[in-house]
Amino acid sequence: MKNIEIKTYDELVKKLKTYLTEEEIKKVTKSYMIAFEKHFGEKRLTGDDYIVHPLNVAYILANINADYQTVSAALLHDVMEENKITALELESEVGLEIAKLVEGVNKINKLSFTGDNEQVIANHRKILVGLSEDVRVIIIKLADRLHNMRTLWAIPEERQKRKAKETLDILTPIAHRLGMSSIKSELEDLSLRYYKPDAYFQIVEKLNQTKMERENLVLEMMNEVSTILNEHNIKHEIKGRAKAIYSIYNKLNKGKKFSDIYDLLALRVYVDTESDCYQVLGLIHSKYKPLPKRFKDYIAMPKANMYQSLHTTVFGPGGNYFEIQIRTYEMDKVAENGIASHWSYKEGGKANLQSAMEQKLQFFKSIMGLNDTNEEEFMSSVKEDLFKDSIYVFTPKGDVIELPSGSTPIDFAYKVHSEVGDKMVGALVNDNIVPLDYELKDNDIVKINTNKNSIGPSKEWINMAYTTQAKSKIKNFFSKIDKKDYQKIGVELLNKELRKKKISINEFLKEENVNKILAELKYSSLDDLYIALGNYKITPNIVINVIYKETESKEEIILKKAQNRKEELPVIKNDIIVEGIDEIKVNIASCCKPIPEDKIIGYITKGNGISVHRLDCPNISNLEERIIEVKWNELVNKKYPTNLLIHARENKNVLLDIIAKTSNTDITVLNINFINNNDNFLYELVVSVQNVTSLNKFMNDIRSIPNILDVERSIK
Numbered sequence: 252m253k254n255i256e257i258k259t260y261d262e263l264v265k266k267l268k269t270y271l272t273e274e275e276i277k278k279v280t281k282s283y284m285i286a287f288e289k290h291f292g293e294k295r296l297t298g299d300d301y302i303v304h305p306l307n308v309a310y311i312l313a314n315i316n317a318d319y320q321t322v323s324a325a326l327l328h329d330v331m332e333e334n335k336i337t338a339l340e341l342e343s344e345v346g347l348e349i350a351k352l353v354e355g356v357n358k359i360n361k362l363s364f365t366g367d368n369e370q371v372i373a374n375h376r377k378i379l380v381g382l383s384e385d386v387r388v389i390i391i392k393l394a395d396r397l398h399n400m401r402t403l404w405a406i407p408e409e410r411q412k413r414k415a416k417e418t419l420d421i422l423t424p425i426a427h428r429l430g431m432s433s434i435k436s437e438l439e440d441l442s443l444r445y446y447k448p449d450a451y452f453q454i455v456e457k458l459n460q461t462k463m464e465r466e467n468l469v470l471e472m473m474n475e476v477s478t479i480l481n482e483h484n485i486k487h488e489i490k491g492r493a494k495a496i497y498s499i500y501n502k503l504n505k506g507k508k509f510s511d512i513y514d515l516l517a518l519r520v521y522v523d524t525e526s527d528c529y530q531v532l533g534l535i536h537s538k539y540k541p542l543p544k545r546f547k548d549y550i551a552m553p554k555a556n557m558y559q560s561l562h563t564t565v566f567g568p569g570g571n572y573f574e575i576q577i578r579t580y581e582m583d584k585v586a587e588n589g590i591a592s593h594w595s596y597k598e599g600g601k602a603n604l605q606s607a608m609e610q611k612l613q614f615f616k617s618i619m620g621l622n623d624t625n626e627e628e629f630m631s632s633v634k635e636d637l638f639k640d641s642i643y644v645f646t647p648k649g650d651v652i653e654l655p656s657g658s659t660p661i662d663f664a665y666k667v668h669s670e671v672g673d674k675m676v677g678a679l680v681n682d683n684i685v686p687l688d689y690e691l692k693d694n695d696i697v698k699i700n701t702n703k704n705s706i707g708p709s710k711e712w713i714n715m716a717y718t719t720q721a722k723s724k725i726k727n728f729f730s731k732i733d734k735k736d737y738q739k740i741g742v743e744l745l746n747k748e749l750r751k752k753k754i755s756i757n758e759f760l761k762e763e764n765v766n767k768i769l770a771e772l773k774y775s776s777l778d779d780l781y782i783a784l785g786n787y788k789i790t791p792n793i794v795i796n797v798i799y800k801e802t803e804s805k806e807e808i809i810l811k812k813a814q815n816r817k818e819e820l821p822v823i824k825n826d827i828i829v830e831g832i833d834e835i836k837v838n839i840a841s842c843c844k845p846i847p848e849d850k851i852i853g854y855i856t857k858g859n860g861i862s863v864h865r866l867d868c869p870n871i872s873n874l875e876e877r878i879i880e881v882k883w884n885e886l887v888n889k890k891y892p893t894n895l896l897i898h899a900r901e902n903k904n905v906l907l908d909i910i911a912k913t914s915n916t917d918i919t920v921l922n923i924n925f926i927n928n929n930d931n932f933l934y935e936l937v938v939s940v941q942n943v944t945s946l947n948k949f950m951n952d953i954r955s956i957p958n959i960l961d962v963e964r965s966i967k
Contacts, residue, residue, distance in 0.1 A: 257303055258310040266313040267322065275319035279309075282345055289330045296405040304398060305329060311434075321387045324352035328391055331357040355388035356395070361835075386429075388593055390655040393426050393434050400441040415446035426665035430499070430556030430589020439497035447500075454496050457509055466491070468516055472567045476518065476575075479534050492517040492576070516567070517574045521583060525550060528577045530560050535575060539565035542572065550582070552651050557585050557592075597610040613818045644695045658691050658717045661708075664699045665721040672721065673708055673728055675703040688715040722873075737785030744784050748791035752799075759798065768797045790926060818865055826887040827863055829853060830880055836860025837881075843868040843966045844893040848943035853881035868966055890939040892921055893946065896965040897934040900958040906934065912952045917941055931960065 260283055267276050273484040284766075286305050294299035323345060330336050331353060346517035396418060403411050420443045443894045444451045469491040480487045494515050502512050509515075520531055528550060545564035553559045560578040567573040578586065642656050644663060654662055658906065660678035664671045677700040678685055691697065708725045716722050729967040749756050765777055774780045783789050826847075827837045836859065843865040845851050850866040855877050863881055864871050871878065897941040899905045910920055926933035941945045949960045 257299065260306060263306060263310050263313060263322075266310065267319075267713060270316050271319055275408050278345070279319050279323050279326070279328075282326045282349065283426060283722060285336075285341075285344060286326045286330055289335045294728050295402070298404050298454030301329075304402075307401075308391070308394045311397055315431075315433075315591045317390070317591065320349050320352060321391060323349045324356065324387070325391050325394060327353045328356045328360075328395060332360075335801045341367075351388055352385060352391065355385060359388065359392060360395075386590060389425060389429070390431070392472060393422060393429075393431065395440070396422055397434055397438055397441075400438060400445075403445050405439065411445040415442040415444075418442045419446065428556055429591070430554075430558055430585065431591060432558075432589065433587045436497070438497045440495055443497045443500055450500055451496060454499050454503070458494075458496075458499075461515075465516060468568060468571055469518065472516070472518060472573055475538075475568070476520065476535060480520075480531060483530070483534060485531060485534075485684055486523055487527075487531070488521040490519050490521075492519045492574075515735055516571055518576070518579045519583075520575065521580055522577070523579060525579060526578065528561050531577050532563060535563065535565060535577075539567055541565050541572075545574075550578075556589050558589075560586060586633045642691060642695075644693070644697050647698050649808040652697075654691065655718060659688050659715055660685065660691070660697060660727075661687050661712050661716040661804050662718045662721045663691065663697050665724050666718075667690050667699070667715070669724050671699055671701060672724060674703060674705045675699050675708070675731070676702045676705055687712065696903075734782055738778055738781045739785065741784030745781070745791045745794060752795065754795070754799070759795075764798050768794055771797050788924075798883050826884050826889070827851070827853075827861075828884050829861060830882075838862050839891065840864040840868065841967070842870050842872070844891070844937075846891040846942060846946065847883050847887050849883075851881055851883065853879040855879060865966070871964070877929065888941075890917065890919070890941050892937050892939050894967065895936040895950070895962060897936060897953060897962050898960040899934065900960065901930045905932070905956065905958055908956045909934065909936070912949065912956070913938075916949065917945060917947050935965065 263283075264276060265282075267279060271279070283306075287302050290301040290305070295301055295304060297303075305326045305328060309322045311324050312322055327341070327349070331338070331341070336344075338354050339351055341353060352765055398417060403414060406414070415557070418438055423435050423438050423442070424915065440451075440711075473489045473491065477487070477489055494512070494517060499509075499512060499515075503509065522528055522531060529878060542564040545562070547562040550559045550561055559582040560576050562574065562576055564572055564574045594741060641653050644652050644654065644657065648665070652663060652666055653899070654666060660680070661672065661675070664675045664678070675687075678687060678689070679698040679700070680689060680691065680695050682696075682698075707728055710725070710729060713722050715727050716725065737743050746756055749759055760871065769775070769777070769780065772780065772794070775784065780794070784791060784794070829837065837853075838856075838860060839845060840854075840862045845863060845865045851863050852871060853863055854874065855863040856862050861879065861881065897909065906923070906925075913920055917940070920936055921939050922935075922937040924935040926935065938946070938949070940949065946964075953959055953962045
């Protein structure tokens with residue numbers, strides 16, 4: 252049995268007192284008491300009381316100054332298992348915010364992440380991030396896994412290897428992109444210890460053999476550098492930096508010799524200000540010759556995860572290579588804890604992580620689904636921001652713009668500002684004219700030529716842009732234009748029908764009538780009403796009948812009954828199979844409404860599981876990164892709703908004939924919407940049907956009705 256340090260609640264409180272208020276600690280204590288009660292009598296495989304685990308997860312988070320909600324959720328993160336407490340009960344005890352965090356951790360803990368190929372691993376990462384509506388859920392999950400990895404010795408070897416591989420594949424890349432270096436490094440070393448123990452202990456043995464020699468060399472270098480800095484009155488602190496075992500393993504795996512790994516001898520210099528960093532660098536380079544191409548300035552150009560530091564490798568005492576990192580204390584806080592380094596950001600007297608991140612971290616907006624990235628495009632932007640390499644390019648004024656590798660001038664323009672993108676007419680890179688699909692490289696200087704009279708972007712740019720943000724802004728531009736067209740059509744349709752009924756347009760559109768129409772039809776403005784008319788979601792007669800009620804025909808009575816019938820999507824658990832994942836929410840897409848025997852594909856949404864679409868659905872035709880393979884369970888035996896569009900000539904009995912065709916079938920008409928389309932009539936039907944075979948037979952039956960011109964499945 253392995254000895255690890257077990258933290259007590261008193262130790263946790265002592266840690267929390269260094270940065271939380273008494274009132275906040277009382278709320279944490281309440282969460283602890285609930286967790287203690289719910290886990291009372293339970294034991295872990297280590298032999299410890301179960302409460303030891305959530306306590307230690309909370310302590311890991313307290314070490315990075317997590318807010319009280321996150322520490323509370325860490326204490327409670329396992330209480331929803333085996334129905335110890337419901338979400339509503341937990342909310343009434345500790346409040347909505349903590350309950351939501353616990354629910355989020357519980358949701359992702361139910362998922363089984365296994366797979367060997369990179370595509371499956373990438374899908375799992377996307378699902379994990381996609382289901383975490385609050386970034387704090389991911390941070391709790393990382394702390395939870397860290398404590399589990401510390402006690403991994405307690406489970407059988409086969410499960411040890413599986414957990415270790417899952418940690419390396421899924422969780423450490425996320426910890427890296429969140430900048431949580433301290434947690435990432437420990438997770439990596441522990442994972443290697445159990446996944447490839449031979450390689451791990453071989454490196455440990457080599458490090459132990461050279462430990463005394465390395466420590467003496469590092470101490471000598473520390474003293475020399477400290478003397479130089481003291482001579483120049485630079486307040487500083489120097490520490491020897493231990494090289495992570497997993498990092499050494501990676502370098503050895505790439506063919507390097509143990510003796511060729513530059514940063515086995517490493518120092519880290521801490522100073523107060525950014526200007527001190529550069530002064531220290533100059534002094535070190537004046538005494539020790541730097542190694543060419545080993546200097547990195549992450550202060551001027553921070554990494555995507557906010558990391559800032561100066562890196563240099565120099566020839567030190569005895570001709571040994573020394574890697575030296577120079578940073579301020581604030582930079583070190585960010586380097587170790589990344590996104591979590593801003594827990595203490597204050598606004599209005601409250602710790603507010605989300606507000607801090609909106610100001611300090613661009614990619615956090617993607618994680619939270621804020622601003623330009625809408626819900627449907629969430630997963631693509633997460634993959635760009637979290638899992639792709641970045642390039643750094645410059646504006647002509649020298650400002651640094653970070654973009655995913657593969658970006659074009661179009662992406663650059665929209666990253667600068669939407670208006671720059673919309674008015675762009677050309678681009679220069681390093682003073683040379685380039686096509687708009689030119690792939691930008693690190694250190695390119697990009698100038699965007701604009702014309703204030705430009706009518707806007709081209710639709711072709713959607714295929715030329717690389718980032719979801721740029722594609723989304725171009726689509727939004729054309730969406731606004733489409734709305735104007737629909738609005739114009741809606742005005743014409745309503746006015747035409749009013750004239751046909753000899754109703755004064757001005758009289759009909761007086762304020763009290765408009766307010767009544769908007770209230771009854773649930774539209775927020777007259778423009779929205781016109782847009783609905785223009786894209787045939789409602790008919791002019793529906794609008795007119797709010798003010799001037801007309802006698803309903805038999806056909807209209809049938810129509811109204813169908814329209815008022817509540818359409819309920821069936822529960823589909825296990826009807827759709829997601830390869831390699833047992834427990835995840837699956838939803839049928841409302842736009843294309845697939846049914847059994849349709850070819851289908853899955854789309855990972857933010858916080859709402861997987862949305863299943865027909866393979867030919869245009870709403871997913873341009874998406875790649877957020878797509879996952881799904882299939883129907885062959886044993887599925889229930890009915891699903893889907894949309895039909897029926898084109899007919901004017902005939903008062905046609906609707907009755909359509910509904911009559913459902914007799915002696917398993918098909919039910921759930922909803923009917925009637926659209927008057929010039930000389931012809933359109934009927935939008937939602938029908939409940941068992942599979943494509945049954946649906947095709949029903950469609951053929953409808954085509955046999957006199958005055959029916961065509962029947963097709965529709966996608967909204």
